[in-house]
Amino acid sequence: MSLLVKIKNALLGSAELSTPTCNSADVLDICIKNKIHYSKIKFDGDHIRLSISLLCAKKLACELDKRGYAYNVKYGGLPILLGKYKKRWGLMAGAVIIFCIIYLSGSYVWDIRVSGNSSLTEAEVRAELALKGFSIGSKMGARDVDEIANSVLLTSEKIAWMSINYTGNVAYVQIREKEFPQTVDGANTPANIVASRDGVIEYLEVMRGSAVVKERQSVREGDLLISGISENKFGEYRTERALGKVYAVTNHHFSVKIPLNYDKKELSGSVCTQKTLKFFSFYINIFRKGGNLGSSCVKIEREDSLSLFGLPSLPVSIISEMTSEYQTVSAKLDEREASEIAFFELENMILAKLQDADLLKKTIKTEITDNEFLLECDIICSQNIAKSVPISEE
Amino acid sequence: MDNKDNCKKNGHRTFKEKLSEGLDIPADLLCGGCRVEIRGRGEAVVEGCRKVVTFSPDIIKLAMADFDIVIEGERLNCLSFCEGSLVIGGRINRFVYEERGE
Numbered sequence: 164m165s166l167l168v169k170i171k172n173a174l175l176g177s178a179e180l181s182t183p184t185c186n187s188a189d190v191l192d193i194c195i196k197n198k199i200h201y202s203k204i205k206f207d208g209d210h211i212r213l214s215i216s217l218l219c220a221k222k223l224a225c226e227l228d229k230r231g232y233a234y235n236v237k238y239g240g241l242p243i244l245l246g247k248y249k250k251r252w253g254l255m256a257g258a259v260i261i262f263c264i265i266y267l268s269g270s271y272v273w274d275i276r277v278s279g280n281s282s283l284t285e286a287e288v289r290a291e292l293a294l295k296g297f298s299i300g301s302k303m304g305a306r307d308v309d310e311i312a313n314s315v316l317l318t319s320e321k322i323a324w325m326s327i328n329y330t331g332n333v334a335y336v337q338i339r340e341k342e343f344p345q346t347v348d349g350a351n352t353p354a355n356i357v358a359s360r361d362g363v364i365e366y367l368e369v370m371r372g373s374a375v376v377k378e379r380q381s382v383r384e385g386d387l388l389i390s391g392i393s394e395n396k397f398g399e400y401r402t403e404r405a406l407g408k409v410y411a412v413t414n415h416h417f418s419v420k421i422p423l424n425y426d427k428k429e430l431s432g433s434v435c436t437q438k439t440l441k442f443f444s445f446y447i448n449i450f451r452k453g454g455n456l457g458s459s460c461v462k463i464e465r466e467d468s469l470s471l472f473g474l475p476s477l478p479v480s481i482i483s484e485m486t487s488e489y490q491t492v493s494a495k496l497d498e499r500e501a502s503e504i505a506f507f508e509l510e511n512m513i514l515a516k517l518q519d520a521d522l523l524k525k526t527i528k529t530e531i532t533d534n535e536f537l538l539e540c541d542i543i544c545s546q547n548i549a550k551s552v553p554i555s556e557e
Numbered sequence: 558m559d560n561k562d563n564c565k566k567n568g569h570r571t572f573k574e575k576l577s578e579g580l581d582i583p584a585d586l587l588c589g590g591c592r593v594e595i596r597g598r599g600e601a602v603v604e605g606c607r608k609v610v611t612f613s614p615d616i617i618k619l620a621m622a623d624f625d626i627v628i629e630g631e632r633l634n635c636l637s638f639c640e641g642s643l644v645i646g647g648r649i650n651r652f653v654y655e656e657r658g659e
Contacts, residue, residue: 188612195609195638204634206614 168202176240177202178220180213186232187211193226217242271443272301273332273478280338283321288338291315291322299478300443303329352553353402356389358382359550362411372405382411382548391554402554409549412523417512419505419538423531427494428461430487439482441466446482456488463487501536502529509540520546591621598649601628604642609635617645618655625655 182190184206190213194201199222203214215223220236227234248254275292277285292298295314296306308327315325324339356372364380372389376382391405435453439446468480496504509527524543529536576582591605603619603626610625611618612635617628633647 184613188609188618191612191635192609195606195641195643200637 172202172214172216172240174241176217176238176242178215178217178239179237180215180220180223180234181207181210182227182232182234184209184211186227186234189230189232190223190227193223193230197222197226199223268443269332270303271332271478272297272299272303272334273443275299275334275336277336277338279340281340283338283340288322288336291319292336294318297327297334298444300445303332308334352404353391354404354551354553355387355391356405356407356409356549357552358384358386358388358409358411359548360384360413362413362546362548364388365410365412365545367407367409369407371403372407374407376409388549405551407549408547410545411548412543412545413520413548415517415542415544417509417538417540417542419508419512419540421496421501421505421508421536421538423496423501423533423535425494425496426491428459428489429492430461430489433457433488435484435486437484437486439484441480441482443478449481453486456486459490460486460488496536498531498536501531502538505529505536505538509538513540513542517542517544517546520544591624591626593626593652595649595652599646600636601645601649601652602642603645606641606643609643614647619643620657624657627651627653627655629653 187206190211191204193199194213199215199219201213201215201219203212205212213223217238217240220238224234224236245255275289275298277288280288289298292311292315295311297311308329312325312327316322321340322338323341326337328335328337361383362381364376364378364382366378367374367376367388369389372391373393374389376386376388382388388409389405389407391403392400393403394400433453433456435451435456437451438449440449441447463485465483466480467483469477471477522542522544526541528539530539531537570578591603593604594602596602605621606619606626607622608620609617610620614633615629615631617633617635619626619628628645628649629651630647630649633645633649636644636646638644
């Protein structure tokens, strides 16, 4: 029996009919007259066996019954197997659902992997793609990947090139980031070095140009420190880009005011928790505990992706949301708390403004009134006050 | 009918046989409507079969219009059939035309 016939019999069902050999001629005659085609006929001892389709088996059995011949039929194939489980419809429904899920999920993006990024994070690249309608759960083939990449490049300020390729259901995104030129004016633009603030010069490091100030000289903001104009022995002037560092002792004053009375968010105790199953881009609420809350709420949301055996995450995640109701109440800071906040802010201000400076002296004065905590800080430090200013042609 | 049987017994040709020979008409059209094609020793196609008289691995006897065909051999089997034609397979040792009633 050929392979195709075997497959056909398995799928559509088949029967094996056996009858005593003495009936063989009549059986063959019946088959010929009634056009009952068999795939195999074989003599097995004192019986003859025919392999026929289900429908033909019924026809042949009917004819044999009419003639009163003894026979035996064994049925097989997929229809018989399914018939055994016909009362267990849950199995069938489950199998159909699984096949549907496998078929449908093969049409959606399961994961997006980004490579080639250095300053941009993977989440930022995914966010850019999501703005153009491409994310986990998007239908594959709905839009051309080149069109998606081009639309991202048109609006992105940081991505210079993008390529999207599919391997199975995973989208591999390769990017190249834009490179920005570093200096505002060109490297060869003639420029002077002037003071960026008042100070007393400690020492100079002149790499190009001529210094016009000396150590221990007091300068004011804007004063010329290193000149980019030089004169040769013939009395001709030429300009160049002055380069160097000028370290000076400078004074800085910082002032921080912290109001003692403030509005505090106090949780009222009403909490609503909700868990949602995210499957591709579909959201299914699993449960929600807690009633309706007021308009003033704080929400904490967390998404946990599922993964198996350390493999990259699946497009299934659990989103946990905790919403807490709060009310605004007036509160007052005590001196210790206000002082902590003030000092914290002061440190941030110093870090922002004097990051490269060497601290020589710091004087702090605090004052507390009924309404605020005042912190004054005077800093003397040594810093580079050189600032490059282009020489105008005039 | 008696004349025909007498002709057959005495070895004389029947009217149909004479007509078929005289007008050059193929024998199977006038004389029995049976056609047999034997391919090698393993396959035989028989057209015009009316009934299967015997069917076993050693002997197959088919009833044609006026006579019987007996095929003797080994592992004989009916491979397929269609509209009065049978294809017999196996190892054919002997192919005999038998007058009905013998």
